[in-house]
Amino acid sequence: MPHSMSLFVVASLLAFAPLCLCAKSSGGYLYPQFYDRSCPKATEIVRSIVAKAVAEEARMAASLIRLHFHDCFVKGCDASILLDGSRKITTEKRSNPNRNSARGFEVIDEIKSALEKECPHTVSCADILALSAGDSTVLAGGSSWEVPLGRRDSRGASLSGSNNNIPAPNNTFQTILTKFKVQGLDLVDLVALSGSHTIGDARCTSFRQRLYNQNGNGKPDFSLEQNYAGKLRQNCPRSGGDQNLFVMDFVSPAKFDNSYFKLLLASKGLLNSDQVLVTKSAAALPLVKQYAANNQLFFQCFLNMIKMSNISPLTGNKGEVRRICRRVNSQ
Ligand code: HEM
Ligand SMILES: *[C@@H]1O[C@H](CO)[C@@H](O)[C@H](O)[C@H]1NC(C)=O
Numbered sequence: 001m002p003h004s005m006s007l008f009v010v011a012s013l014l015a016f017a018p019l020c021l022c023a024k025s026s027g028g029y030l031y032p033q034f035y036d037r038s039c040p041k042a043t044e045i046v047r048s049i050v051a052k053a054v055a056e057e058a059r060m061a062a063s064l065i066r067l068h069f070h071d072c073f074v075k076g077c078d079a080s081i082l083l084d085g086s087r088k089i090t091t092e093k094r095s096n097p098n099r100n101s102a103r104g105f106e107v108i109d110e111i112k113s114a115l116e117k118e119c120p121h122t123v124s125c126a127d128i129l130a131l132s133a134g135d136s137t138v139l140a141g142g143s144s145w146e147v148p149l150g151r152r153d154s155r156g157a158s159l160s161g162s163n164n165n166i167p168a169p170n171n172t173f174q175t176i177l178t179k180f181k182v183q184g185l186d187l188v189d190l191v192a193l194s195g196s197h198t199i200g201d202a203r204c205t206s207f208r209q210r211l212y213n214q215n216g217n218g219k220p221d222f223s224l225e226q227n228y229a230g231k232l233r234q235n236c237p238r239s240g241g242d243q244n245l246f247v248m249d250f251v252s253p254a255k256f257d258n259s260y261f262k263l264l265l266a267s268k269g270l271l272n273s274d275q276v277l278v279t280k281s282a283a284a285l286p287l288v289k290q291y292a293a294n295n296q297l298f299f300q301c302f303l304n305m306i307k308m309s310n311i312s313p314l315t316g317n318k319g320e321v322r323r324i325c326r327r328v329n330s331q
Helices: 003-015 017-022 042-056 059-072 105-118 125-139 159-165 173-182 187-198 208-212 226-235 259-265 272-279 284-293 295-302 305-309
Strands: 201-203 245-247
Touching (some): 059 105, 125 305, 173 272, 187 272, 187 284, 208 226, 259 272, 259 284
């Protein structure tokens, strides 16, 4: 190899050196073979029902990935998000981030009832959420990973945790990063996992502020590309239309790819929390650029989903394996 060539190789290796940070962590106490003996068909059953649901409605892949995220950020990945309200439970489904927004619960119910038939009282709802998120990523065209398993289900929920821990679309970059750090996740995780917004929808109410009154002075967010902002205003009026839906990646709304990062660089990120990754952080910007330039690298770093999946699981004899994901086993 000519000298200049080897220099080039070394230089490009160096350029990618920080990306070793993207190496996924192991599952800790969790491991992919957890159900190999107790319910060998578990992963296949989950996969087939998620595949059917996504075939019926492409958006369901996005909704299931988000359910896992909103579960893990509240008391760990313990299926607390799935509990309905009752005398003892104040449901997380009514929190600001989840109300009129979190969806996919019926798909989880269908998976759970199939698993209860195959191997009663064995596969936790928390593991169903983790597996569904992995399957959804693959079905949408993204990377695949072996999902560490063995989580158990909570016997309670936390509405305040749901309201406080899950970042809001108008949080500052610092607040969002802090909310990730509280969960043991870092800047690399924040940027890579935000790449989930390459699929799925957001409601008008989640970004209206940017269109009309970004800083309380009646002016729009000038970090949003003007033509795009104008198009958004057509279906997201100053008042009303709160629930109107908009795809977050208008180039390839149902395809899991790095187009989200390319749009951020073009000032066409839909949520304020998306755009701040390029406008408010000198540390996040280079990551956005690298993912925008290199889809494989984004896929590699998206494996850090395993880190998110591993937030404070209940293991051993903690918690329980629910028979119905919407309620605890006995009051
Ligand atoms: C970084 C901070 C984040 C903020 C502020 C945020 C905020 C939001 C908001 C406001 C929506 C639209 C909800 C609606 O209007 O109904 C949304 C959708 C979504 N989010 Fe995030 N998110 C963040 C990170 C993540 C992460 C880490 C994941 C996954 C690992 C994720 C996955 C999704 C998906 C897939 C959707 C589309 C859901 C659907 O179409 O049903 N988000 N997010
Ligand atoms: C963020 O959005 C919420 C809900 O729409 C609103 O009540 C709040 O005032 C906004 N915060 C900021 C700092 O703009």
